[in-house]
Amino acid sequence: MIMQARNISVLADDSQLIKDIELELKPGELTALIGPNGAGKTTLLRTLLGLIQPDTGQVTLNGMDVQKLSPIKRARQIAYLPQTRLLAWPNIVSDVVALGRFAFGTSPAKLNPSDKALIEDVMIACDIQHLSERRANSLSGGELARVHCARTFAAQAPFLIADEPVAALDPRHQIRIMKLIKNYVSPARGALVVLHDINLAAQYADRLIWMKNARIIADGSPQDTLTNERMADVFKVKACINKAHILIEDAL
Amino acid sequence: MPSALNPVLVLTAFLSIILACLLGSTPLGLGQVFAGLFGQGSEGDTIVITQIRLPRALAAFFVGAALGISGAALQGLLRNPLAEPGVLGVSAFASLSATFVIYYGLATSNPWLVPLTAIAGALFATTIIALAAIKTRSVVTLILIGVGLSSFAGAAMSLLLNLAPNPFTLADLINWTLGSVANRSLDDLTLAVPFIGLGGLILYLNRRGLSALTLGEEAASGLGVNLKSLRIYIVLGAGLATGAAVSIAGAIGFVGIVAPHVIRPFVRHDPARALIPSALLAGIFLVLADIGVRIAPTQTELKLGVVAAIIGAPAFIFIAMKQYDRGGHV
Numbered sequence: 411m412i413m414q415a416r417n418i419s420v421l422a423d424d425s426q427l428i429k430d431i432e433l434e435l436k437p438g439e440l441t442a443l444i445g446p447n448g449a450g451k452t453t454l455l456r457t458l459l460g461l462i463q464p465d466t467g468q469v470t471l472n473g474m475d476v477q478k479l480s481p482i483k484r485a486r487q488i489a490y491l492p493q494t495r496l497l498a499w500p501n502i503v504s505d506v507v508a509l510g511r512f513a514f515g516t517s518p519a520k521l522n523p524s525d526k527a528l529i530e531d532v533m534i535a536c537d538i539q540h541l542s543e544r545r546a547n548s549l550s551g552g553e554l555a556r557v558h559c560a561r562t563f564a565a566q567a568p569f570l571i572a573d574e575p576v577a578a579l580d581p582r583h584q585i586r587i588m589k590l591i592k593n594y595v596s597p598a599r600g601a602l603v604v605l606h607d608i609n610l611a612a613q614y615a616d617r618l619i620w621m622k623n624a625r626i627i628a629d630g631s632p633q634d635t636l637t638n639e640r641m642a643d644v645f646k647v648k649a650c651i652n653k654a655h656i657l658i659e660d661a662l
Numbered sequence: 663m664p665s666a667l668n669p670v671l672v673l674t675a676f677l678s679i680i681l682a683c684l685l686g687s688t689p690l691g692l693g694q695v696f697a698g699l700f701g702q703g704s705e706g707d708t709i710v711i712t713q714i715r716l717p718r719a720l721a722a723f724f725v726g727a728a729l730g731i732s733g734a735a736l737q738g739l740l741r742n743p744l745a746e747p748g749v750l751g752v753s754a755f756a757s758l759s760a761t762f763v764i765y766y767g768l769a770t771s772n773p774w775l776v777p778l779t780a781i782a783g784a785l786f787a788t789t790i791i792a793l794a795a796i797k798t799r800s801v802v803t804l805i806l807i808g809v810g811l812s813s814f815a816g817a818a819m820s821l822l823l824n825l826a827p828n829p830f831t832l833a834d835l836i837n838w839t840l841g842s843v844a845n846r847s848l849d850d851l852t853l854a855v856p857f858i859g860l861g862g863l864i865l866y867l868n869r870r871g872l873s874a875l876t877l878g879e880e881a882a883s884g885l886g887v888n889l890k891s892l893r894i895y896i897v898l899g900a901g902l903a904t905g906a907a908v909s910i911a912g913a914i915g916f917v918g919i920v921a922p923h924v925i926r927p928f929v930r931h932d933p934a935r936a937l938i939p940s941a942l943l944a945g946i947f948l949v950l951a952d953i954g955v956r957i958a959p960t961q962t963e964l965k966l967g968v969v970a971a972i973i974g975a976p977a978f979i980f981i982a983m984k985q986y987d988r989g990g991h992v
Contacts, residue, residue, distance in 0.1 A: 461883055482886040490884030498741030498876050499931040509874055513886035517870045519935050545931075561877075565885075 411472055411487065411568040411598075412436055413458065418467035420453055427453040429624040431467070437568055437600040440592055442611035444604075445621030446645055451604045452493070454621070455571050458602070460484050485513035489565040491572040495558050500547040503557055507533055507542075510564030529564055536560040536590055552583035559590050570594055570601040576610065588614045608645075608656050612636055620644050667928050671942035675723060678949040682719035683711055685953055713847070721843040721851060721910050722952040722966065723945040726917055728858040728907035729753075730944025731937050732900040733918025734925070735865040736788075738872030738933030739896045740795050743923060744805060744982055747904040748915030748974075751811025752787040756908035758815040759783030761838055765822050765831065777854045781905030787811050788901040792893050841912040841967020843952055854906040861903030862941065868895045869934035876933065914967045916974020917944045923981055 415433040419426060428450040435441060435458075443451050456462045458469055460476035469476045471487050479487075489510070497506065505518035507529050516525045533539040536556040541549065546557060555575065562570060572591065576584040584607065592614050595601050605611045611618060612632040620628040620635060622644045628635045641649035642662060650657040683695045690698070690707060697703030698711030729747055736745040747753045760780040763769050769776050794807050819839055826832040871892040874882040883889055907914075921944035922936050929935035948966065951973070955964045 459884060461880075480886075481883065481888045485884065485886030488884075490881065492878070492880040492884060494878050494880060496878065498878070499926070499933065501876055501932065502930045505873075505930055505932060506877070509877060509885060512870070512874050517873055517934060518930070518932055519873075 413488075413569060414470045415454075415458060416467050416470070418457055418464040418469060420450075420457055420462055421465045426624045428457065428464075431457075431626055433458075433619070433626065433629075435569065435600055435602055438595065438597050439600050439616045440595045440614060441600070441602045441617045441619060442605045442615035443602060443619045443621065444606070444608065444611050444644075449621040450624040451621055452573055455490075455573055455602070455604065459488055459490055459571060482513050485565065485567075487567055488569045488571055489562045489567040491558055491562040491570070491575055493573045493577070495554060497546045500545040502542075503538060503544050503546055503549070504529065504533070504542040506546055506557055507538075507561045507564055510561035513565060528566070532560045532563045535563065535593070537586075552579055552586070555579055555583060555587055556590070559587060563590075563594055568599055570599065570603075572601065572603045574604050574606065576605065576607065584610060608636075608641070608649075608658075612656060667925075667939050668942070671939055671946065675942055675946050675949070678946050678953075679716075679719045679723060682722070682949050682953050683715045685957055686710075686715060687956075717846050717848045717851060718843050718952065719949050720848075721846040722948040724851065724855050724858055725843060725907040725911040725914060726921075726945035726948030727941040728861065728903040729914065729918040730921040730947075731862050731865055731941035732904045732907075733944070734922040734933065734936045734940035735868075735872065735896050736791075736900050736918075737922055738869075738875060738936070739792070739893065740804060741875060741878075742804065743926075744919065744978070746916065746918035747784070747900065748913065748918060749805065749812075749978065750787065750791050750808035751815060752784050752791070752900070752904050753908050753913040753915065754812045754815035754819075755787035756780040756784035756905045757839060757913040758818050759786075760909055760912075761819060761822055761835055764838065765826075765835065773849075773853055777857060777906050777909035780909035781857060781902055784905030784908065785897065785901035787815075788897045788904070792897045796893075837965075838912045839967075840965035841914040841970070842965045843911045843948075844963065844966075846910060850910060854910045857902050857906035861899045861901070861906065864895055864899030864902065866937055868892055868899070869937055872896075872933040872937075873935075912967060914948070914970050916978055917947055917970055919981060920944075920974055920977045921947060923977070 413435040415431050418428065418431045420428045431454060445451055453462065457464050460479065463477055476484055508516060508518040508521060511525050533542055536559050538556050538560055541553060546554060576587050579587065588610055591601050591603060615632060618632055618635050619626055620640065628640060636651060638649055638651055641647055646662045647658050648660045648662055650659055680695065684690055694703055694707045695711055698707045701708060733746040737743055759782055760776050763775050763779045791807060795804060823832060823835055826835060871887045874885045874887045879889055922940040925936050925939045925943055929939060951969050952966050955966050955969055958964055
């Protein structure tokens with residue numbers, strides 16, 4: 411399973427949201443997409459998911475144009491964890507996780523034994539099995555984040571795309587979520603994650619994709635791409651990098 | 663618990679319809695009712711049962727069921743417990759367009775005309791709401807648009823009343839706007855119930871998408887929901903069911919809010935699982951309310967729509983206040 415973006419650009423009114431993006435994602439890698447606010451990260455994710463039709467270029471999954479895949483077929487290949495996590499109703503946790511199986515025809519009201527076992531497994535992996543009968547609106551932010559991870563994992567999709575999965579979480583929960591995503595990645599499964607915390611990205615990601623002004627300006631391992639100059643160029647900060655530890659000293 | 667919910671509601675619905683046949687200005691015994699239903703009783707009893715009480719009870723049930731399932735589905739689509747055909751102006755537009763047809767005397771030319779125009783009016787308003795819902799995430803804006811649609815339909819209706827050529831037309835139109843299931847025949851039902859069934863079926867077949875929408879539109883698209891077609895189907899289903907209901911009974915408000923609100927805790931707040939029980943409960947509500955209307959010792963008979971609003975409007979306010987209490991998403 412390979413996801414490829416070839417020369418994709420997205421325009422909104424007069425501005426380029428993303429421009430000339432070339433990208434290839436393979437299973438086995440945890441890739442962090444980093445860049446300042448407004449660089450085009452979310453637009454890139456949504457285009458890869460097929461939710462936005464690019465103005466030029468094409469996104470393919472194993473050679474198939476994602477725009478031509480039915481939503482269900484696409485959802486079986488890519489699980490998506492968007493930024494908004496609010497639930498419309500005070501649903502029960504295990505039902506929310508069961509929604510992750512939507513693309514396989516499952517509904518929370520009617521689970522077959524294999525779905526049930528799978529949902530049980532992902533709830534254990536995300537350490538939320540003790541919450542399974544709780545209402546989602548009674549959970550803390552960290553617990554809710556794990557519930558959303560579990561429902562995303564429940565799809566067992568070859569690709570996981572997550573938009574700021576650790577935003578608004580305390581350091582302990584940030585680490586827990588990153589470890590969960592790291593564990594999800596296997597030789598058969600890959601993940602693309604938008605992160606704002608460069609330390610987390612450097613620590614957990616196998617590969618960093620740097621975005622600035624709608625373009626990818628660097629793509630490679632943290633060792634190769636994480637430099638003081640790049641931090642200054644992309645984030646406009648003065649940083650002090652010591653192996654995988656980044657101390658941000660000042661804004662430029 | 664949820665597994666027992668539907669059978670219990672179905673049983674209650676049957677009992678309430680039988681009760682509606684028993685009670686009235688001349689109370690009948692259980693034996694007389696069953697004899698009448700199967701054409702074995704005295705001629706007088708049979709007429710009272712099959713021509714008056716049963717059609718009326720069935721009309722109340724189907725109207726309630728249509729409004730209940732439409733309310734539950736619109737709430738799922740708009741992710742808002744205050745969404746309902748009445749509040750969103752859907753019923754008002756359905757009754758405006760039906761009134762228009764009746765007013766110009768077109769209704770007698772073809773019996774299908776009233777249900778079809780009522781459905782067209784309902785679809786028009788539902789489409790506007792659904793289009794607005796794409797543009798805005800604000801619950802308040804949507805409700806305000808509904809208020810605007812209701813006010814517009816109300817004004818146009820007043821204009822029709824204002825211009826009514828004679829007192830008889832006026833009385834007819836007023837009866838229609840107040841909402842009632844009195845004097846409905848089985849023929850009236852045959853014209854409308856198929857549309858209610860079709861609308862309900864469309865909503866039921868799309869219920870899984872409503873569950874997924876719990877997570878928001880972005881996540882639901884990620885799960886594989888085709889948002890565009892889901893919106894179209896819910897609008898179509900709710901428009902058909904509501905329009906047909908209005909063509910039977912005129913505008914009856916709030917039952918589409920109250921029934922799903924009562925049901926949700928029993929179905930784990932899953933919009934999909936709320937559809938059928940909400941329909942059944944709303945049907946039971948209206949059958950019972952209509953019994954109340956009939957046996958209330960008033961000089962002129964109360965209108966079902968008026969009674970529903972008197973009970974339903976405070977419930978609406980209560981649900982709205984609770985919604986903001988728990989920091990509801992505005």
